[in-house]
Amino acid sequence: MSKKIKLGLFGFGCVGQGLYNVLNQTEGIKAEILKICIKNADKKRALPAEYFTVEKNEILFNDDINVVVEMIDDAEAAFEIVKTALQNGKAVVTANKKMIADHFVELYELQQQYNVPLLYEASACASIPIIRNLEEYYDNDLLGAVEGIFNGSTNYILTKIFKDNIDFATALKQAQDIGFAETDPTLDVEAYDPKYKLCIILAHTFGLFVKPEEVFNYGIQNLSTFDIQYANEKGYKIKLVAFCRKVDNKIVAGVLPRFIKPENKLYNIENEYNGILVESAFTESQFFAGKGAGSNPTGSAVLSDISALTYNYKYEYKKHNRGAKVELTDNFSVDLYVRYSTANPIDTKLFSKIKESYANTDSAYVVGTINFSDLRKSDLLKRKDINLIVAADSKFEAIQNNVASSKEAVEIC
């Protein structure tokens, strides 16, 4: 019934070592590691030397190996490995979100062409089984939205800021010191990492394959003490929220910081935890939370994928294969807080409606309704003295003939 898995691993860092340990400890999963491809042959390893090789073809063309687990950093090198493995009829498990987002259509087609599964639960929100749930449990066309905190590093930084009342630079430094943020934190802090995950979520939520370049991302790099004080005064926290949502039969998507009220379930998602809200016509709001980063949560998702392969599980991409036409749109309105230097005013004509404005001698802000497609073209995005945060009560409304449609208005709570 369930088949024996013979594994070839690429990379043997924390996740790989954890995987080795757990496979040794659990009788339930019939899988063994045959070979591990590493870059540095000289590094001391916890396993006997015969496990290791520096030659990738010893795994990719090894007939005894039926599953490849790819755990290397370089997205392009990873893609070549995954592609060759699939072409050789080997199932693949990966956590490489950038690789998937960059090559999603090719990877989808390779799976169809060679009839082998590629599983990647660990790529989006690590330990939270969101892809499997979207694929299997919410396999209908009733999904309305998926949104949440997809990045553990920035959530750790934002948690420190609000808990310890420190500024962004100090919090970033602390996160780097304990290994929760990279030395070059751009991918996390500027919201590229959650965007790659959002691209994966989009395919399994709405059947939509998009290139990362098509999806808007704005991070927390410009967060100032002024912004933090504004949030504190209102009783909000700030979270970096990735969202995708059906509005007027099109899909809106992006990653932006957002003010979060205490009654929002994301408010209490702290540190390296991720949280995901799934809205469906019948279930209303479902909530998932768990650790979104770290070798154990990632390892557990990899393990679950390996286990699923023992009973020949594969993603069926049901929403995509159903063939319903959906497309991404930027033609929707959002309520935005825009903070800028008082000395360097912004063009308020960008806003169709201004709800709040304030200025002191240094800083000023406007809260107003803006067309998302205007925002994406705006030079506000380039200015270092500006920060953008989605308003806590923002609606995402379709714009038709310059009139926001109230029919499809949805509140985010």
Next chain:
Amino acid sequence: MSKKIKLGLFGFGCVGQGLYNVLNQTEGIKAEILKICIKNADKKRALPAEYFTVEKNEILFNDDINVVVEMIDDAEAAFEIVKTALQNGKAVVTANKKMIADHFVELYELQQQYNVPLLYEASACASIPIIRNLEEYYDNDLLGAVEGIFNGSTNYILTKIFKDNIDFATALKQAQDIGFAETDPTLDVEAYDPKYKLCIILAHTFGLFVKPEEVFNYGIQNLSTFDIQYANEKGYKIKLVAFCRKVDNKIVAGVLPRFIKPENKLYNIENEYNGILVESAFTESQFFAGKGAGSNPTGSAVLSDISALTYNYKYEYKKHNRGAKVELTDNFSVDLYVRYSTANPIDTKLFSKIKESYANTDSAYVVGTINFSDLRKSDLLKRKDINLIVAADSKFEAIQNNVASSKEAVEIC
């Protein structure tokens, strides 16, 4: 690839009607309703008369029908329907937790014998896909615990008590008035309903089939304003928590009210929502939340089961079939708050350790460590002037030679 589902429904209340509507609205799920068996032929229905029958065999022996959806209240009548359907090779979807808990082994064996699936996601925590996740995603032997709020009615009552500062009787009345509690609320209030759900969860978490009688349940029926005030003073809420947990390679399980601190994810699960914490060696704590009652959340789970049947999904009961020997034990210690009338003292020898005690002229309480098997035999359970609540920081520790083993100690946070 996916097969066409022809449905026979038993019962046509809110869930059934919602199901009919959604099947009409969604193109994604290839299922149609052929026949609906109802009790009362004279009641006015929203569908044409030819859909309805009062004769159950018109569904059970109808060769065109391949899936039976059972949505009636009576657990014994439901079991006869489900049994006959399975014996006739029809897949069954049900939400009837009592029926499953009462006849679990028979239902498991019927599925094996006739090789037909019985799905029941809606039976435990309605819209939360907990069974599917335990079965498919956490299909390994690394699970340590599953616990949470499994009953929407009592959670609604407890939410009202703490939000509006009212007493139990008033809150129960309010819940009954808006339909969130039954006229006879015993099943919910005395924690039988969450116990049935726990029996289902036990099979999919640890592979353990137990009779409901074997599992301890203590509800919120004796909750007094004194208890509520105690919780308020400490900054706690009280939640009715069902739990199962591996302690020293045995399983402890039960349903009891528990004091909950603000940092516990269950603290913010309010009204009719349910929340579930899943602890696994590698994922640490995973959290699921969603509506646990109501026709839409229940309908959505039924819908997901129907959809799963289009690709021949069935529960594999992997943990049970793996054959690992696990058994339920009551031989563990728990920290308990016991409130009683000062006029009618309790025997404090029950406690191996007393951590706190208090008395005024009317009410008194003790917080102490107690052996769960002693508690189950104790006459404390029968006294109406007594209430039992698990302490917020209680550990569940195995007891060996009357010495609590610290090795397996686990904190609930």
